Amino acid sequence: xxxxxxxxxxxxxxxxxxxxxxxxxxxxxxxxxxxxxxxxxxxxxxxxxxxxxxxxxxxxxxxxxxxxxxxxxxxxxxxxxxxxxxxxxxxxxxxxxxxxxxxxxxxxxxxxxxxxxxxxxxxxxxxxxxxxxxxxxxxxxxxxxxxxxxxxxxxxxxxxxxxxxxxxxxxxxxxxxxxxxxxxxxxxxxxxxxxxxxxxxxxxxxxxxxx
Amino acid sequence: xxxxxxxxxxxxxxxxxxxxxxxxxxxxxxxxxxxxxxxxxxxxxxxxxxxxxxxxxxxxxxxxxxxxxxxxxxxxxxxxxxxxxxxxxxxxxxxxxxxxxxxxxxxxxxxxxxxxxxxxxxxxxxxxxxxxxxxxxxxxxxxxxxxxxxxxxxxxxxxxxxxxxxxxxxxxxxxxxxxxxxxxxxxxxxxxxxxxxxxxxxxx
Numbered sequence: 001x002x003x004x005x006x007x008x009x010x011x012x013x014x015x016x017x018x019x020x021x022x023x024x025x026x027x028x029x030x031x032x033x034x035x036x037x038x039x040x041x042x043x044x045x046x047x048x049x050x051x052x053x054x055x056x057x058x059x060x061x062x063x064x065x066x067x068x069x070x071x072x073x074x075x076x077x078x079x080x081x082x083x084x085x086x087x088x089x090x091x092x093x094x095x096x097x098x099x100x101x102x103x104x105x106x107x108x109x110x111x112x113x114x115x116x117x118x119x120x121x122x123x124x125x126x127x128x129x130x131x132x133x134x135x136x137x138x139x140x141x142x143x144x145x146x147x148x149x150x151x152x153x154x155x156x157x158x159x160x161x162x163x164x165x166x167x168x169x170x171x172x173x174x175x176x177x178x179x180x181x182x183x184x185x186x187x188x189x190x191x192x193x194x195x196x197x198x199x200x201x202x203x204x205x206x207x208x209x210x211x
Numbered sequence: 212x213x214x215x216x217x218x219x220x221x222x223x224x225x226x227x228x229x230x231x232x233x234x235x236x237x238x239x240x241x242x243x244x245x246x247x248x249x250x251x252x253x254x255x256x257x258x259x260x261x262x263x264x265x266x267x268x269x270x271x272x273x274x275x276x277x278x279x280x281x282x283x284x285x286x287x288x289x290x291x292x293x294x295x296x297x298x299x300x301x302x303x304x305x306x307x308x309x310x311x312x313x314x315x316x317x318x319x320x321x322x323x324x325x326x327x328x329x330x331x332x333x334x335x336x337x338x339x340x341x342x343x344x345x346x347x348x349x350x351x352x353x354x355x356x357x358x359x360x361x362x363x364x365x366x367x368x369x370x371x372x373x374x375x376x377x378x379x380x381x382x383x384x385x386x387x388x389x390x391x392x393x394x395x396x397x398x399x400x401x402x403x404x405x406x407x408x409x410x411x412x413x414x415x
Binding site for chain 2: 004005007008009010011012014016018019020021022023033034035036089092093094097100101104131132135138142146147149150151152153154156157158159160161162163164167168172174176177180184187191195196198199
C-alpha cells in the first residue's frame, strides 16, 4: 500500500476531482458532479511523465543539430540551427533579442529537463531540497514551458514573409519539427506529473514543519 | 464555496474544511501556499466583456496585414492567417497546423466556449454539454500561446530590421489587444467559481 501524506484527502480515502474540485470517496470511481474519473493520484504519473521526458530528451539532440531554417540569399544557401540563429542575432547587433531567444529556446528546455529529472529522483531517493523549494520548481516548469515555442513562431513568420525566390527566401528545416516535438512532449510531461506524490514521500517531520 | 464541506489542495492534497471567501479574497492552501481559488469582483460580467472583446479583436486581427517587408523594390506582406498557412507544404504540414492551433484556433475556442458557458449559466440553454465544455476549456488553456506568438513576431521583426524596411500592420495591434483580453479572461477563470455558478443555477 502506498502511504499518503498526513492530513491529505487521499489518506482519508477521499479523492479530489481535478476537473471540478469536488472531494468525494474514491470508491465512486467517477466524480458525481462532473463525471471525470476519480483517482487518489494521477495513475502512473511518475512513469508516464518520465517516459515522456526521456523521449523529449532524445529528440532534443536532432532538434539542436538539424537546421530549423534554411535561408537562400542570392543563391547562397545557409543552414540555420537554433544556436546558429542566436549567434547570428548577436553578431547583427541585436543583443537583447539574442538573449530573449537564448533564454526561450536553449535555457528553458534545459531548465525543464533538469527540474523534472530532479523531481522524479526526489520522489524515490532522499531529496536534498526542501519541499517548498521543490514545489516552487514544479510551478516554474509549468510557467516557462510554453515560451520555447517562440523559435517555431519566428520561423513560421519568416517563411511566410520572405519568399523572393533566389534573391532571398526562407524555408523551414527538419529541426523545427523535432524542436516542436520536444516542447510539446515536455509540456505533456509536466502536466502528467502529479506534485502530490512529492508530499506522500516526505518524512513526517518535514510535513509538520511546513504547516 | 458554499455547498462543499471539504476541499483538497490540487498540489499537495491537504484536506481542508471549505472556507467561505468573500469577493476579492482568495483561498490559499495552508500547507503549500498554493492559490486554490480566487473570487474576483464582477467576475461574470468582466469575463463576458473580455471574452467578447477578445473575439472581436481576433476577427479584426484577421482582416488586416500583420507585417510588411520592403527590400530593393520588393514588397511582401502577410496576414495573421498566412503566418500559419504558408508553412503548409511538404513535410511541414504538421507545423503549420500546430502554429494555427496554438496562435489562433485554441485561444479563439477557449473564448468562445467561455461565452457559451456564461450564456448557459444565465439562460439554462445547453445544460447537457456544460460539463464537457468546462473540461475542454481547462484542457485547452495550456495549449493557447497568444502571448508567446507576440514575442515571436517581435523577434522576427528585429531579425529583419537590419536588412529591410519593416512595417507592422493593424493586425499586429489588434492581435496584441486580443492577447491582453485573453490573458484577462484567464486570470478570471476559476474552477470553484464556475461550479459555484452551475450549482446556483441548478437550485433554481
